[in-house]
Amino acid sequence: MIYRYVYGDPINTDAVVQQINPEDNASMPYFKQTIKEDEVVFRYEMNEETIVYGLGEQMRGINKRGFSYVSYAADDPVHTENRHSLYGAHNFMIVSGEDSFGLFVDNPGKVTFDIGDTNINLIEVTTGKDSDIYIIKGDNLKDIVRQFRVLIGQSYAAPRWAFGYQQSRWGYKCEDDIREVVDGYHKNQIPLDAVYLDIDYMKDYKDFTVDSERFPDFEGFINEMKEEHVHLVPIIDAGVKIEKDYPVYEEGVEKGYFCKDEDGNDFVAAVWPGKVHFPDVLNSKSRAWFGEKYRCLIEQGIDGFWNDMNEPAIFYSEKRLNEAMEEIAQMKDTELDINSFFHVKDIIGDLSNSLSDYKAIYHDMDGKKVCHNDVHNLFGFNMTRAAGEAFDKIAPDNRILLFSRSSYIGMHRYGGIWTGDNSSWWSHLLLSIQQMPSLNMCGIIYTGSDIGGFGCDVTEDLLMRWIEFGMFTPLMRNHSAIGTREQEVYKFSRIEDFKNLIRIRYRLVPYLYSEFMKCVLDNDMYFKPLAFDFPEDEFSKTVEDQLMVGDSIMIAPVYTQNAKGRYVYLPEDMLMVKMKSPEEYTCEPVTKGHHYISVDLNELVIFVRKDHILPLACIDDNLESMDDVDFDNVEWLGYVENEASYAYYKDDGQTKEYTEKENWDIVRKTKDMFEGGYIVK
Ligand code: GLC
Secondary structure, three states, X not given: OEEEEEEOOOOOOOOOOOOOOXXXXXXXXOOEEEEOOOEEXXXXXXXXXOEEXXXXXXXXXXXXXXXXXXXXXXXXXXXOXXXXXXXXEOOEEEEEOOOEXXXXXXXOOOEEEEEOOOOOOEEEEEEEOOEEEEEEEOOOHHHHHHHHXXXXXXXXXXXXXXXOEEEOOOXXXXXXHHHHHHHHHHHOOOOOOXXXXXXXXXXXXXXXXXXXXXXXXXXXXXXXXXXXXXXXXXXEEOOEEOOOOOHHHXXXXXXXXXXXXXXXXXOOEEEOOEEEEOEOOOOHHHHHHHHHOOHHHXXXXXXXXXXXXXXXXXXXXXXXXXXXXXXXXXXXXXXXXXXXXXXXXXXXXXXXXXXHHHOOOEEEEXXXXXXXXXXXXXXXXXXXXXXXXXXXXXOOOEOOXXXXXXXXXXXXXXXXXXXXXXXXXXXXXXHHHHHHHXXXXXOOOOEEXXXXXXXXXXXXXXXXXXXXXXXXXXXXXXXXXXXXXXXXXXXXOOHHHHHHHHHHHHHHHHHHHHHHHHHHHHOXXXXXXXXXXXXXXXXXXXXXXXEEEOOOEEEOOOOOOOOOEEEEEEOOOEEEEEEOOOOOEEEEEEOOXXXXXXXXXXXXXXXXXXXXXXXXXXXXXXXXXXHHOOOOXXXXXXXXXXXXXXXXXXXXXXXXXXXXXXXXXXXXXXXXXXXXXXXXX
């Protein structure tokens, strides 16, 4: 059951799609409330056993207890443990303990979740005075998630090709750079489905333009890549460059489609292109206009996009830069001491993504002037919604790949996310493992992190271990920052091992895609903490580094350097499958409990649940991309003691004809069919 409580006069965020009638606020269960002038505070007493799940992209573990989290979309590339905000604002959490329920705080401004930080036994949620609050009671954790997901609407379904391996790097500058990457993969017989175009493909970082010196025949190049079965995925940034005769800028100004300052002038910020205006994507006309701009790239053959810098990131605003420069100029001939020197440093450092700029931007929400700070978390959502809504018109029958950096709940209906600028750190491999189930709870299913890490220099072993996990994330993209060590897998010494591992992804893809689509259609989770599938099992509740992937398997990735294996907890007897290539595997039943499992650097280990099966693609040496995967003639990997059945979801992977249950094949296998082995036709 879902209960809604309305405080003040909340802004309609379009996060939810179901109309729930409000209850009397005084009747809200679980929480004590304090209503202040500007905010409402909800307090809940936990006992020692209480676990808190959710909050989407946030930092820290699967169990969120013991820290404070602030929903205020942040362009912050330093994802260290002390951070309270990342790019997304996902205000849904689940309390699991004596009471079990979900809480969704629908407020697009700043919301704080103190989950046992100030007091280890207390949850304190602070939100604005105008908030919509939902409490969800359910039979179990999965049921709570399912109800929440019905409330917020069906998640975005990516095209099937986007489940292939994808290569990206900030620094591919021209056609030849990209040809070299594709050649690097093909020469080494490593499958590849997409290469990303980062900001350098644009002319002077202007959205919806292509630099004609670097890409003299863009359409021809897109087609050339298509012949290689490689999709090109360009980036689109939130800021529109201020430049005379640049049509997007001219039109936006003329029609009044940009965000304003307090006086009603177009707000001037600066990002990659220098000075920019932000499209007011919270206004429906402006949103439709911005979305329509993607058409020019789609008509040339582009079928995927990533939306970036949409917190929105601001390097500086014109107004504050001027003020800062003046202040520094005044200090020019003074001697800087301990205080004034650091003050000068801060004057520049504090220019970026500053609260005072966010407070100085205004939206026209279809007739209502709203200060950006109050709706900050809606910008990335609505930029991506602009694209998603436009795609329905531009390419009504086709699924276009779309994902965003910033997001709010509701955006999951239009696209996925990637987890932003992580680093080539082992701790970030673990962070990525822990973010996935929390994101799924919030409806974000097409997701993944920058494999290998975006910032810093990756090492070969980290990249390999990351691929062993990334092979399960729907978005499997290797991406890195300009200036860091080159991260394409063929640039390392153990190319053969990388090749084998990436090929295993394609072997698993019938299962991964089937599970992904079922989760979309059934409002289920693709990645689950163990306790979601084994609620009665006490130890499962404490496991922070293993995940259930779909219905049939569990994974326990290695995420520490020089490890030769790791301890794994099995909540039931399972079949351990170790693979070094799609052809080379061993299978061994392992009993419920704790085990040390050795895992070579080039080895993938999965655990198959008892009486479960999963489809595997039969792939051969000619495999180059998803186009070579035959989803009809599959093999079945299974651990069948009695019998198992599997709902195998198949579709064309490209059109939007995916709502019908006809696409589900129920496959049954009994013990005798396996004749002592574990893989059968
Ligand atoms: C941002 C993005 C990153 C991208 C870079 C350049 O930092 O998060 O993925 O490569 O901008 O566009």
